[in-house]
Amino acid sequence: MKKNVFFAAVALVALAGCTNDDFVGENGNTPIDPPTTGEIAFGLGISGSTRADVYGNEAATLLGNNFYVTGTKGTEAATSPTPTLVFDNYLVHYGINTAGTTTSNTANWEYVGVTPGSGDYVNYVKLATTAQVQSIKYWDYSVDQYDFLAFSTGTMKAVSGSSTASDEIGVTAMKYGANLASSGVAYTFDIPSADAIKNVYISDITEVTKTNYGKEVQLRFKNLGSKVRIALYETVPGYSVKDVKFYAVDGTNTDLGTANTTATLISADANGIPTKGKIDVYFPNVGNDNQSKTDYDKAAANVTVATGTGSAVKAPTFDNLDKFVGKELHEEDATQYLGRTLPTATFAGSAVTGYYKTVFPVSNSSALTLRVDYTLVSTDGSGETINVYGAKAVVPATYTKWLPNYAYTYIFKISDNSNGWTSTAITDPAGLFPITFDAVVAEATDATGEQKTVTTVATPSITTYQQNHDITKDEYSIATGKDIYVQVMENSTATPSLVTTLSASNALLYAVSDANATEAKVMDALVKRTTAIDADNVTGRNSITLTKNANIDATVTTIVNGADDKPITVTAGAAAKITISNLTAGTYAFVYDYTSGAKTTVNEYQPIAVTTGSAIGTGSNYASITTTTLDGVSTLTGANETVDNACIYFSKTTNRTGTTTYSYVSVAGKATLPAGLLKVTKTSLTTNVEGTTAAVAGTFYFDTYITNNGKYAVKVIKIVA
Secondary structure, X not given: OOOOOOOOOOOOOOEEOOOOOOOOOOOOOOOOOOOOOOEXXXXXXXXXXXXOOEEHHHHHHXXXXXXXXXXXXXXXXXXXXXXXXXXXXXXXXXXXXXXXXXXXXXXXXXOOOOOOOOXXXXXXXXXXXXXXXXXXXXXXXXXXXXXXXXXXXXXXXXXXXXXXXXXXXXXXXXXXXXXXXXXXXXXXXXXXXXXHHHHOEEEXXXXXXXXXXXXXXXXXXXXXXXXXXXXXXXXXXXXXXXEEEEOOOOOOHHHOOOOEOEEEOEEOOOOOEEOOEEEEEEOOEOOHHHOOOOOEOOOEEEEEEOOOOOOEEOXXXXXXXXXXXXXXXXXXOOOOEOEOOHHHOEEEOOHHHOOOEEEOOOOOOOOEEEEEEEEEEEOOOOOOEEEEEEEEEEEOHHHOOOOOOOEEEEEEEEOOOEOOEOOXXXXXXXXXXXXXXXXXXXXXXXXXXXXXXXXXXXXXXEEEEOOOOOOOOOOEEOOOOOOEEEEEEOOOOOOHHHHOOOOOOOEEEEEEOOOOOOHHHHHHHHHEEOOOOOOOOEEEOOOOEEEEEOOEEOOOOEEOOOHHHOOEEOOOOOEEEEOHHHOOOEEEEEEEEOOOOOOOEEEEEEEOOOOOOOEOOOOOOEEEEEHHHHHOOOEOOOOOEEOOOOEEEEEEEEOOOOOEEEEEEOOOOOOEEOOXXXXXEHHHOEEEOOOOOEOOOOEEEEEEEEEEOOOEEEEEXXXXX
């Protein structure tokens, strides 16, 4: 069994230098408690750092050896930080082996005497609005707290306001105190390209209380850009997948066959994904009243896209696929096949960059579509191939907001269902099982909860999400205590009839009897069942049983525990919650029934092979008709009889000795029949109970089931303890 087992890399770049807790320098004149004080110094040492943290020279290099800092002191107000300005947009410079050369430099970072806009710092505009020179600062023990915020333009020049060249970042002075209340803009960047944003680093507000006065101010920076990568793998039984090609537009089947090898995601936003523009940095929750909130003192970003050519792209590209694997069994001798498990997923781009593409953060997210062609190659050695065109997966907008310093990995699984076409000439996909994609979205930073979603695409798409979902396993865990949320989308737009009308009657949760059931098997059970169309529980013609489970609520307005434990607000009816604590371990299926009007049902009769004298077992009740009954049926006389799907047909042959032989005639795919056949209505057959009767000679036996024209979307969900 091929499993979904990939974890997104952590993209946080936290910067640190050496830590020195010793005080160096003279006491100031401010009243102090305890009776020691000294100069305020900066360092980038981080205790309990994550695996993505970098330190010392490496950290300084990322920052271009410079950062701006604003610092205040006092007591926090209800909705704003401390009010009294201490550091007015000071430029702090890193010098190798300079620690201890001045009393204000204990970790190679110096601010005294640094002069923005001139000399060695000519590439850094002066941002201070009050300070004429950068002078030494001392700790003031008469106040409760200091607050610091900082940013760096890395190796890019920092210019005032707007950038006019590709190597410049436009900046504005950092505000402080009450100006940061109510999510007021703290400062603004004007960034010329997505490549330039790699150089921009920002910090959250760093609080320093009295117990840490006299120590270096430990600042932690994070990159302002977001990182995105995509990968695909396949789990198609009996086939390998090669020659994957991507579409740059979310078109219709009229453009089938126009895909190319450059991996692409398509944005549903009419303006596309920004590639340059202004980014306002703000702090959504500051001050005493907001300390309990998960984003307290955390920086956030709002993007204003530039206008004109080159300011946005509708379909960001990720280069060609890489990391192919070899043949599995008896395919043609080639290596250009998709990975067959999530650990061997085939990524787009270069391994040197971890396959990531740096992009602007996106404040107002839109759905993302993957649309592909690919070729199935049989593993039986026959050389058979099937071309699939225009298969599509849609990741809903709920999970496509790109936050600064997060990494997003979208992994698409090609399984045994598809919504593509097998010919560029076919315009109606009716009758094709939808090809299922699993789109795994993982975002990672130094967060309390990572966000991962799994999307199946079958028109409509179904996306499932559980905080702390371990995507190294194709399962959801009861032990996490986190509920599972489900969203439905038809295409890149949240269609009201499919999304906002979720209710107990069309959003259903079933326990599935087959632990290895796929979406296709569940779909088959729904369409071809031995139970009544209106029964709560379903037993399929394939013997899979679906037992209705009531632990689903489609009235929720909040998806709790998103990234960084931030709740995600949704419109009532746009998402359904599966209560994890009420489930036991097992295999479940979320079924979205989007049938228009009442379902049309047809009773089907399938002949079964039996052995005379053996009990008949079909998994359900069965029907029978004897040759004695057939003796009394008249033959059809018309030269060209129209097939009646409410009937079954037999041929009748009499040899020279007068012996009569009857044979069942399949009418599958036929519109007309020749004369001379026998016609019997299905309802006239005798109904029998499974296992109660032994087969006898001279009798035909039929398995019975119901087919319906219902439209269903299915997502299999595996639950573990």
